[in-house]
Amino acid sequence: MKNIAWRRAALMSTCLVALSAPSLAQDQVNLIFRQFDPPTETAGLQSAIDAWNANNADIQVRMETMAGGDTLAQLAREVPAGAGPDIQHMAFVWTRDLAKSNLLLELGPLIEADAPGSGIDDFLALELATLDGKIYGMPWSADTFAMAYRPDLLEAAGVTHPDTWEELTSAAQALSNSDGQFGLCFPAGSSPDSGMWTLVNYYLWSNGSTLIDETSPGVWEITATAADIAAAMTYFNNFFASGTAPESLITVNSWGDPELIGGLGRGDCAITFFPPQTFRAAQGQSEMPLLTGMIPAGSEKRISHLGGRALGINPNTKHPKEAWAFVRYLLSPETFKTYNQYPAQKSVLDVLDFPENEQGYVDMLPQAQTFERYISSPIAVSSMTGLINREFGAVFSGQRSPEEASQLVLDELQTLLTRGKS
Amino acid sequence: MANQSINSHPVRDLVTVVLGVGLLLILAFPFIWVVLISFRPESEIFTRTFQLITTFTLDNYAMLLEGSPFPTYLRNSLVVCTVATIVAVVISMVTAYGFSRNRRFRGRQTLLIMVIATQLFPFVILITPLYATFFSLGMINNPLALVISYIAVNLPFCIYMLLGYLDTIPRDLDDAARIDGATTLQIIFRVILPVAWPGIVTVAVYAFVSAWDEFLFALTLMTSDENKTVPVGLAGFFGEYTTQWNLVMAASVVSTLPTLIIFMFLQRKLVSDLSAGAVKT
Amino acid sequence: MSVLPTSAPAEEPAHVWGKKLEPYLLVLPAMLILAFFFAGPAIYNIALAFQELSLFDLGREGRWVGFDNFAEVLTDPSTGQSLINTTVWLTVVTVVLRLVLGLGLALLLNATVFSRWKLGWLVRSLILVPWVTPPVVAVAAWKWLLDARYGVVNQFLVGIGAIEQGIPFLARTSTVWGAIETMLIWRELPFVVITILAALQSIPSELREAARIDGANEFQIQTRIVLPLLKPVLAVITLLTTIWTFNNFVYVWLATRGGPGDYTQVLATQMYTTSFVDYRMGAGAAVGVVMSLIMFAFALIYFFVIFREK
Structure with missing residues (x-):
């Protein structure tokens, strides 16, 4: 505070100098x-x-x-x-x-x-x-995520761009083979800044669930059930269990990770998800052309984040x-x-x-929703992110069952909510 | 050193050298990998990450040294780390001598424990009040702030390490010099310093490398491009969505060279000084 | 023991006074710098641990909450696991291995043949390579070497038939600590080696020669003559590497961020996460203070056991 006062004084004196010498155009x-x-x-x-x-x-x-x-x-x-x-x-x-x-x-x-x-x-x-x-603040640049894939690999396997989460599962199955080609790659790391968080929310939101919501003005509640979260955990874990996603992704956090960009570029991975900047970098380094498509739809709607x-x-x-x-x-x-x-x-x-x-991004933008709901809540979004990524990672690495992990998520969300309110 | 050739066995010598150099090469392997990757075109870094032989290019180095502010970062790092190292070594030499040659002055144990205690606190929390202090002194974006930080951060190790070395140096040397009328500072820098040279080189390398690697202080205290150091510049290549691995690799090769060269130089000097010293005594 | 009594004649009181003051004058500059740099922030850190304060309110005073933050840290079920991870897997394992490997490598590189063949300066510089590699690059390079499919390590293991399929070392709970420890030891080993090498260099060769003439074999020379002389240096290295490793955040953070799940969470990453992910500076500072207390206790015990002997 002292500093600001001091700066104001300095500012005023410079103004005075400027006033007294208006001819100096410096x-x-x-x-x-x-x-x-x-x-x-x-x-x-x-x-x-x-x-x-x-x-x-x-x-x-x-x-x-x-x-x-x-x-x-x-x-x-x-x-x-x-x-x-x-x-x-x-x-x-x-x-x-x-x-x-x-x-x-x-x-x-x-x-x-x-x-x-x-x-x-x-x-x-x-x-x-x-x-x-x-x-x-003034919103400046916007982005959303889209599915990114290798059309040549999809064609070779006779698969079209998967439109729902179920179709993604079966497409990944069809695209995985014994030569070491995997159907789906995604950042499944446990870091507080892992990309997993985004995909979990796409899945939950499109299936009509959300972690936390303002149920009536000023009243915040954990709205996702343990079953919702466990279902999402099971869904993503299934890619590892069925061998349609490489186990090494469990330690990949960043969208720009060599496993993802290189995986798509080499053809080790057929499908992934990317923000626009990463997609451009991946295209620049891929042997074959890449395409983007919409995020899979759930039982309720199709959604990505803005x-x-x-x-x-x-x-x-x-x-x-x-x-x-x-x-x-x-x-x-x-x-x-x-x-x-x-x-x-x-x-x-x-x-x-x-x-x-980049058509996938253009198509997704109108369906994208900001994290407004979470940001207005009493819980810091980064805390929620850290918690979700950690517990999904615990499931992927076999430390906890989806049931145990989802219960832990709910308990800790409740603790965070109570603390945030006080 | 000539007298040592008496007990040389050609076979054992060869085995020792092969073993030693072999181990060093294995240890260096991850870095050799980095060097190889740094000569690849950006388009092949991801797709051919794991191939040994790929297209060879100097583009990454050209881009790093001509198209980015990295040379400035390199110069800043060199200046800051060199100054901080020299000052830290000189001060810790005097301090370690004080502790080594005076075994029972009042407060000695307490002071030594306090020196170690400075190592206990996590920097990521200390940095906030330090930022405020340096800001109130008008030293943000002033390289002197980094020099002071690196001296302070390195002093504890340097003092302890030099204390260990000085304790092994016989006091007869001091006594002889004192009888000749030398002052304490003269004894430290004219008599002890040449004898303690191996320890000093080690401590200097430690201080230099840890300053060279330091990230948090550099990031926090030097925000403008013209004052940044190598680790902060390196971090700038990592984005939320993309990372320029080609520049990261080239930059890390370039940034390791100064340390290696300085140390090689010190080692050669050390060897020649030691043999010279051996002749004198 | 001390040079003081012999070199201070009794009839010069002024000189005696100066002599008494000398040690303080010698250590004063360093103590002033350390006090300027560490005292204020350390007190700030301790005070912060008793407050509830958001990262965004650093300019203000927080809400004083007594020992609440400490109670939270000590009752949090994950703290126990972090403490075990930090102490055993991160610190004890790597410090012991570094000392053993470092000592072995230093003794090997100190063999006279290297200086006779004029290779001494070269090997002493080559050993530095891991240490001067920036941590972020070192960890990235290791991740590639350990890659499940293409990494050299897995290809080698598959090649010699030790395993059938590549192992994603960092993704599995059974291998992740080994992988982190490998990275840490690899990068930090040179420090131990050059420190021991410097100590070895200052051991007069006459001592070995004398032992040799008395009929001692090489092994006896190393264990009976060399090792005891290395003790002061080894004592310092052990103390400092233990403290640094216990507080170290970089390797775990860059390699796994504490994952998979929270399997490799250590106290330093817990402190970071609390402060900069949950934005709770007070609670984060409390983790820091707990860490400091543990290491302070360790340092005190160590100090009195090792340094008192003299």
């Missing part, structure tokens, strides 16, 4: 924009920023990169100390946690003064950036107006010409052309 503003994607995914972003810097001599922006996993903790250290970047790249799911603790600037006044894009209602997933009716990145402004920034101007630029169609991401705005998304092999 009020160039320097902003820092911190993002967390690796260089291959950000070359286009860098050129968009270069274009901004060339056109805005008075507002110069420098891009800073920090590896994703560490960004959140670093912000939590910096902002209370009065430091941090001016503009912050965030996962959708972080915004509300940061906003709750006043680590983000409320954007309402800036939006009112100078609305972004084609109006605030054009943005996807805005609810994740909203707390108590106030907006703390994830993505948002942009926020640091409450410590000395230049909120300039930072906002830059955020607006990043949100504009201009940026997405070079930045290879799906924009989180309906109007911009509509006018973009996508490569044919």
Whole structure:
């Protein structure tokens, strides 16, 4: 707190100096924009920023990169100390946690003064950036997952793109052979950041279940039953039990893992699931063409999640107006010409052309739902993720039966809920 | 060393060398693997991960050294780690001498236990207050903050290790020098240092390697690109959805070279100094 | 024992005073740096363990909850398993193996033939290779070597007929600890080797020669002459590697993240998960303090058993 006060004083004195010497046109503003994607995914972003810097001599922006996993903790250290970047790249799911603790600037006044894009209602997933009716982040890029597969292998086995979870099971069976080709590959690791979490939720949601729900306003309850969770565990474990997924996946956490990208590329795996960036990397390294298709449907519906990145402004920034101007630029169609991401705005998304092999994502986007329900709940989503991945891993590795593990999940969710409420 | 050739047995020598070098090669194998992969085109890293022979390319190194800020990270690491190592070794030499040659001053045991106690706390929690401290000193993105951190982190091991070595050095050396009128600092750096050289090299290598590998402090205290160090740069190649394994491999080969070269140099110097020392005494 | 009494003449009180002060002056700079760096954060860590505080509220004071966090850690059923994993599988096994293998390799590499053939500096540098490989790359390379289907290790084992099908070492509870320990020992062994090598180098060759002339064989020389001289260095290595390994987070985290399930969860990963996945900094700090207390107890006992002997 002392630091912020000190900074304000410093800020005021610089303002005074600036006022007293208006003729000096050296009020160039320097902003820092911190993002967390690796260089291959950000070359286009860098050129968009270069274009901004060339056109805005008075507002110069420098891009800073920090590896994703560490960004959140670093912000939590910096902002209370009065430091941090001016503009912050965030996962959708972080915004509300940061906003709750006043680590983000409320954007309402800036939006009112100078609305972004084609109006605030054009943005996807805005609810994740909203707390108590106030907006703390701008949804920037959106993504969802799709099924990715080798059409040549499917054709050879006489299998069409599986449309339901049951069909996926039988397709995987047909695609597995004794030459070491497996029907399905997926990240089944037990890490708190394992991709398993996403697939578990697709399965639960599409079959009409959800881990936690607001049953009446303000009342949160664990809504999935032990049977629902055990069914999901049995479903995925069956791929290992039947030998249609390689056992080594039990230790694979990341979508970009060599087991998945290489597996598809070499033809060891016929089908997997990928976010768009991983799909592009896999296609770049595959011997044969890859295709994307929709996520399998369950008994109730077909669903995937709408994830993505948002942009926020640091409450410590000395230049909120300039930072906002830059955020607006990043949100504009201009940026997405070079930045290879799906924009989180309906109007911009509509006018973009996508490569044919990414059709699966285009088809899934309208069916995608954000993690809003979980994020609003009293349990930290990351805790739920860690718990689910751990217990699914325990089932896959034979440490617990689906019945034991699902009961453990329910018990611990209940503990987390009780703690979260207090 | 000539006197040792008296007991040389050609067969036993050969067996020893073959065994030793063989074991070292087995130990080095995972790294040799990394080196091989670093010369592959990106498209073959995943699909041919496990083949020994693939297309050979220098593209990864070209991209790393010309198309990425990695050379800057390398330079930063070299500067920070070298300075921190030298200072840590000098300070711990003085400290270890103080502990070694004074066995019963008041508080000695307590101080030695306190030194070990610094190793007990997990850095991932210590880092938060340290960030606040360095920020209030205006030292975020100042390499000096990293130098200080690495000195502090390495001191405990260096002190203990040097204490172990100094204890084996006979006091007659000190006494003789003192009679000749040398001050304590002169004794430490003119008399003891040359004799303790093998221990000092080991401690220096330890300090250098652990600073070279350090991630958390570098990540937290150096956020801008021009101040980053190698481990943080390496982490930047790992994304949530994709990882540039070609650059990771090339970067890890490049980043191991300085340490190996420095150590080879120190080892050669060590060997020549030892034989020189053997002549003198 | 000490040089003090012999070299301080009684008729120079000022000099005596300076002599008395000297040890403090010598150790002062290091103590100041350590105090600046560690004292505040350590106190902060301990204070945090008595609070309920979210990661996002680090700038504020948390809610003081007394010993609640400790009660939670100590009654959590998974803590017992983490403690066993940390102590036995992560620490004891790897420290013992590192000492044994490190000692053997150091004695081998210290053979005079290497210096006679001018290979000494080379082998002493080659041994460093595992240690200078960045951990994240070392673990990735090992994962490939251990790959169930294509990995060299499995192909070798299948080739010699030891197993019929490749084993996914990191995915099975029966093999996962062995795989993690292999990675850890592989990367950390060089540290033990070069430290022992340096100690061996400072042993005067006259001592061995004298023993040899007295008719001792090579084995007797190593066990009766060399080993006792290595004792101080071995004592320090054992103490420090034990503490570092007990607190180590990197190998388990990079190799398995504590999985499959929670099979390889150790205290350090539990602390990390509590702090940065559950965002509960107070509870995470409590795990840290418990770890520190265990190691402090170990260090004290060790200190008095080993260093008191002198």
